[in-house]
Amino acid sequence: MSSIAISRIAIIGGGNLGTSIAEGLLQTGFLLPDQLIITRRNLAPIRYLEQKGVQLLTSNSAAVQQADVVILAVKPYNVKDVLTEVAPALLPEKHLLISVVTGVTIDELTALLAKPVAVIRAMPNTAIAIRESMTCLSFKKATTEQITWTEQLFNQLGKAIVIDEKLMDAATILGACGIAYALRFIRASIQGGIEIGFDARTANLIAAQTVKGAAELLIRGNRHPEEEIDKVTTPKGCTIAGLNEMEHQGFSSSLIKGITVSYRKIARDE
Ligand SMILES: NC(=O)C1=CN([C@@H]2O[C@H](COP(=O)(O)OP(=O)(O)OC[C@H]3O[C@@H](n4cnc5c(N)ncnc54)[C@H](OP(=O)(O)O)[C@@H]3O)[C@@H](O)[C@H]2O)C=CC1
Numbered sequence: 001m002s003s004i005a006i007s008r009i010a011i012i013g014g015g016n017l018g019t020s021i022a023e024g025l026l027q028t029g030f031l032l033p034d035q036l037i038i039t040r041r042n043l044a045p046i047r048y049l050e051q052k053g054v055q056l057l058t059s060n061s062a063a064v065q066q067a068d069v070v071i072l073a074v075k076p077y078n079v080k081d082v083l084t085e086v087a088p089a090l091l092p093e094k095h096l097l098i099s100v101v102t103g104v105t106i107d108e109l110t111a112l113l114a115k116p117v118a119v120i121r122a123m124p125n126t127a128i129a130i131r132e133s134m135t136c137l138s139f140k141k142a143t144t145e146q147i148t149w150t151e152q153l154f155n156q157l158g159k160a161i162v163i164d165e166k167l168m169d170a171a172t173i174l175g176a177c178g179i180a181y182a183l184r185f186i187r188a189s190i191q192g193g194i195e196i197g198f199d200a201r202t203a204n205l206i207a208a209q210t211v212k213g214a215a216e217l218l219i220r221g222n223r224h225p226e227e228e229i230d231k232v233t234t235p236k237g238c239t240i241a242g243l244n245e246m247e248h249q250g251f252s253s254s255l256i257k258g259i260t261v262s263y264r265k266i267a268r269d270e
C-alpha cells in the first residue's frame with residue numbers, strides 16, 4: 001500500500017462514531033466522496049451521506065472487497081460476527097484494518113481474522129466530525145507506510161499521537177469519553193449561567209466559547225492549567241471564591257473518581 005494512494009476507505013458500522021469519521025473525512029482533501037463506503041444493517045438513518053456522494057452498503061464483505069482501508073466502527077459485541085463475515089475478503093497484501101472499537105486488542109482482532117492483515121487501533125472522539133478529534137493510535141505489525149498514512153489521515157481529522165497499546169483503554173476514557181465529561185461541564189455552566197441571569201442560548205454560547213478559549217490557551221501555549229488560572233484569580237476576588245467552593249464540593253475529586261470508574265469499566269491487565 002502506498003503512503004498516499006488509496007482507492008477506497010470502507011467504514012464498517014455507520015453509527016455515531018462511524019458517521020462522525022465519514023463527515024470529517026468528507027471535509028478533508030484526503031479522498032473524494034465516491035472513495036468512501038459506509039455500511040450498517042439499517043441504512044435509513046445515514047441516507048443523507050448518500051446525498052453527499054458516499055456509497056452505502058449493507059454487505060460488509062462487498063465494502064471490504066472494494067476498499068483497501070477498512071475502518072471497523074461497530075460495538076465490541078458485534079466484532080466477532082463482523083470479522084468472521086469479512087475475514088475471507090480481507091487480504092493481507094491489500095488491506096489495512098483500522099479498529100476504533102473499545103477494549104478489543106490487536107491480538108484479539110488478529111486472532112478473529114486468523115490471517116496476518118495489518119491492524120492499527122485508533123481511538124478518536126466524535127469531534128472527528130468537525131476535524132477536531134484527539135486520536136490515539138497503536139499498532140504492532142503494520143508497515144512504516146501504513147503507520148505514516150494512518151497518522152496523516154487522523155492528523156487531517158484533528159490531532160493524532162501514537163501510544164503504547166496498553167494505554168488504549170486510558171486513551172478511550174480521557175479522549176473519547178472525555179467529550180461527554182467536557183460537555184457535562186458546559187451543561188452545568190449553562191445551568192449556573194441561567195440562574196445568574198442569562199437565557200439558555202446566550203449561556204450556551206458563553207460557556208462553550210469560554211471552554212474553547214481555555215482549551216486553546218493550553219494547546220497553543222503548551223501550558224499547565226494552573227498557570228492560566230493564576231491569571232484569572234484576583235486576590236480576595238470572585239474567581240478564587242467560586243473555585244474554592246467548587247473544590248469544597250468535590251469538583252476535581254468527582255472528575256477524577258468518574259474517570260477512574262469509567263476506566264475500571266473497560267480496563268484489563270495487558
Ligand atoms: N461513540 C463514541 O464517542 C466512540 C465510540 N467508540 C467505539 O466505536 C464503536 C462504535 O461506537 P458507536 O458509533 O458509538 O456505536 P453505534 O451503535 O452508534 O454504531 C455502531 C453501528 O454499527 C452498526 N452495525 C452493527 N452490526 C453491524 C453489522 N453486522 N454490519 C455493519 N454494521 C453493523 C449499527 O447499525 P445497524 O444496527 O443498522 O447495523 C450501528 O450503527 C464502538 O466499539 C465504540 O466503543 C470509540 C470512540 C468514541
Ligand SMILES: O=C(O)[C@@H]1CCC=N1
Nearest residue numbers: 102172173176177178
Ligand atoms: O461509552 C462507550 O462505551 C464508548 C467508548 C468511548 C466512547 N463511547
